[in-house]
Amino acid sequence: MTGASSGIGEATARLLAEKGWRCVLVARREDRLRTLADEIGGEVEVCDVGDRGAVEAMAERVLERHPAIGLLLNNAGMPARGTFLTVDPDLVRRVIEVNYLGGVWCTRALLPGLKWGAADGGSHVVNLISVAGTVALAPAGAYASSKHAQLAFSRSLAAALKGTGIQVHSVLPGFVETEGFPQKGVLGSRLLSRFVIHPPRVAEAVVGAVEKGKREVTVPWFPYRQISILQALVPGLMARFVGVSDYRPGSV
Numbered sequence: 001m002t003g004a005s006s007g008i009g010e011a012t013a014r015l016l017a018e019k020g021w022r023c024v025l026v027a028r029r030e031d032r033l034r035t036l037a038d039e040i041g042g043e044v045e046v047c048d049v050g051d052r053g054a055v056e057a058m059a060e061r062v063l064e065r066h067p068a069i070g071l072l073l074n075n076a077g078m079p080a081r082g083t084f085l086t087v088d089p090d091l092v093r094r095v096i097e098v099n100y101l102g103g104v105w106c107t108r109a110l111l112p113g114l115k116w117g118a119a120d121g122g123s124h125v126v127n128l129i130s131v132a133g134t135v136a137l138a139p140a141g142a143y144a145s146s147k148h149a150q151l152a153f154s155r156s157l158a159a160a161l162k163g164t165g166i167q168v169h170s171v172l173p174g175f176v177e178t179e180g181f182p183q184k185g186v187l188g189s190r191l192l193s194r195f196v197i198h199p200p201r202v203a204e205a206v207v208g209a210v211e212k213g214k215r216e217v218t219v220p221w222f223p224y225r226q227i228s229i230l231q232a233l234v235p236g237l238m239a240r241f242v243g244v245s246d247y248r249p250g251s252v
């Protein structure tokens with residue numbers, strides 16, 4: 001699983017380990033990964049998922065140890081706060097490389113293991129996306145673009161792998177309080193602040209998606225699923241509201 005050194009990835013690793021999975025923990029901060037691996041009996045792979053060569057080398061090492069893989073969680077991700085007019089151009093590119101392409105490279109490189117896993121009783125790819133994959137708020141434009149691309153990847157991968165025994169699940173959280181995304185301190189809208197959840201809730205959604213074979217899960221369901229549906233049904237109306245959410249001045 002990628003992005004296991006904090007937040008949603010760390011919480012999901014803990015929950016999966018409780019359920020008997022042996023997790024290979026992937027991220028860049030080795031010290032954090034080692035501490036968690038010692039605690040849950042996992043393995044560590046230091047890798048920048050935005051670097052395709054590094055992902056291929058990581059996958060080779062993992063496949064040598066584990067020819068069959070039961071679950072790949074593409075969770076590593078970073079924020080990119082600011083509108084398209086203000087955000088640093090390098091960040092526009094980097095957020096695509098990490099949030100979107102990182103999952104593409106990991107899935108392609110680990111596919112042989114997932115195929116063996118499928119032959120062994122079934123395997124799963126979970127893409128940790130965001131409600132920002134369905135709605136684009138002005139102050140998170142580059143981030144939302146990376147998540148829209150990631151959702152398209154996840155949906156088209158599900159179609160491409162149909163009938164292979166590899167199930168693909170998309171998990172779309174709303175605002176979650178984590179190190180990389182400290183939502184409570186920065187959200188301008190008091191209403192949105194009321195719907196901030198914590199990583200264990202998302203971990204439950206990830207495991208639930210796998211165990212129940214759910215293709216697309218929004219967590220929490222209310223109000224985020226309704227927001228995604230409104231965006232699809234009445235984009236003109238939504239365009240009036242997507243500007244209301246902003247980060248507090250000085251917090252980006």
Ligand SMILES: NC(=O)c1ccc[n+]([C@@H]2O[C@H](COP(=O)([O-])OP(=O)(O)OC[C@H]3O[C@@H](n4cnc5c(N)ncnc54)[C@H](OP(=O)(O)O)[C@@H]3O)[C@@H](O)[C@H]2O)c1
Pocket residue numbers: 002003004005006007008009026027028029030032047048049050075076077078098099128129130131172173174175176177178179180181183
């Ligand atoms: N928090 C939210 O409100 C929210 C809402 C919806 C979706 N999400 C998504 O949830 C996922 C997890 O985020 P989080 O909220 O749990 O944030 P987090 O606590 O900051 O965790 C992000 C994880 O991704 C890893 N990561 C970042 N860049 C990486 C890279 N280039 N290569 C490898 N690993 C990298 C980080 O580890 P290292 O720094 O050690 O590499 C860390 O383990 C992300 O995809 C995010 O977009 C978050």
